[in-house]
Amino acid sequence: MSDVTYCLHCGATRTGDEPFCGTCGSNIEVMEMAPRQLECPSCHNAVGVTWSHCGACGNSLAAGGVRPLLRAVGEAPPPPPSTPEIEPTPRVHLISQPRDILDVVDLNKDRVVTAEPVAPSARIDEALHTSIAEMKGGYEATDDVAGYLTAGPVGQWAQLALVAFGLVAVLTVGGLLLLNIRLDSFRDGSGTLESAEQVRDVLNLWLRPLAVGFGALAFGLVVAWAYRVHENIEAFGITGRRIPGWLAIASWFIPIANLLVPHRVVNDAWRGSHHEATGRNWTSYRRNRWVDVWWLAAIAAIAAAVLSFLAGNDTTAASMDGNTWLALGYGLLVLMVLAAVRTIETVNRRQRTRASR
Secondary structure, X not given: OOOOEEOOOOOOEEOOOOOEOOOOOOEOOOOOOOOOOXXXXXXXXXXXXXXXXXXXXXXXXXXXXXXXXXXXXXXXXXXXXXXXOOOOOOOEEEEEOOOOOEXXXXXXXXXXXXXXXXXXXXXXXXXXXXXXHHHOXXXXXXXXXXXXXXXXXXXXXXXXXXXXXXXHHHHHHHHHHHHHHHHHHHHHOOOOHHHHHHHHHHHHHHHHHHHHHHHHHHHHHHHHHHHHHHHHHHHOOOXXXXXXXXXXXXXXXXXXXXXXXXXXXXXXXXXXXXXOOOOOOHHHOOXXXXXXXXXXXXXXXXXXXXXXXXXXXXXXHHHHHHHHHHHHHHHHHHHHHHHHHHHHHHHHHHHHHHHOO
């Protein structure tokens, strides 16, 4: 066996005459070492003669001393003594049951805690869908009723537009009555015409445009709502409708016909939405009284407007008569708004109930 040299810095075995150690890179003098070398008394690893600590285990060589390496040169050092591994004690033991319920064993208290199983993804999706439908107030169309048109949101917007129109109508009634008071004071000589003209300007420049705007918006939304609820009665299985779908819309814009046909459209939607209505008995249910109030108030308001126009404004007395008829007409429109809002709500509630059965 040939002689073996070792690095004096790291103790690595050297087999050539290189000036640098291939392990630690130290530039040291190559020394011919004896076939026997020193070893660490703790881990039995080979150590250099100038080492103060063992490079394998860190043992202090100065304190514990070194002793000659008893094995042959080139023989691998014995492995360091192994420390027996201690298996950690588990804190929680999970036992999988056939019914997908976890029994958690508490080792400290020697008792079993049963945890509920996780809901399947299908149940989670179903619960989420139900929650969203409830948050939206039941206005979502259902796939269970073919051809069902969601009328709830349109009806809600129609109700808001009607309420806005009704508030403007109330202000207009107050403005017309105040105008008559100013005109009466002017006629008696206790007031001026300028004060009456100020009230008239407010009515003409502010309240009248607002009434026209909100009225047109409410009218369009009501027509759309009435068409949808009328179409839904066919989706509920009600056959033999007395008014076709196209006429349910066109009748609102045809003079004379708009005084009769839309009334039947809304009443048919009310009757056909009854939870027990069928294709044979749906016309036997009573009509909605709120629809009657709605139409009677609207027709009376139109008549009052015509009388206001016929009264003219040639004299102060004629203007006051015209304002009185006009104030009565706006008051009837407020009644119409209340009846229309009530009708929309009741028809929507009936259709939501029937669609969700």
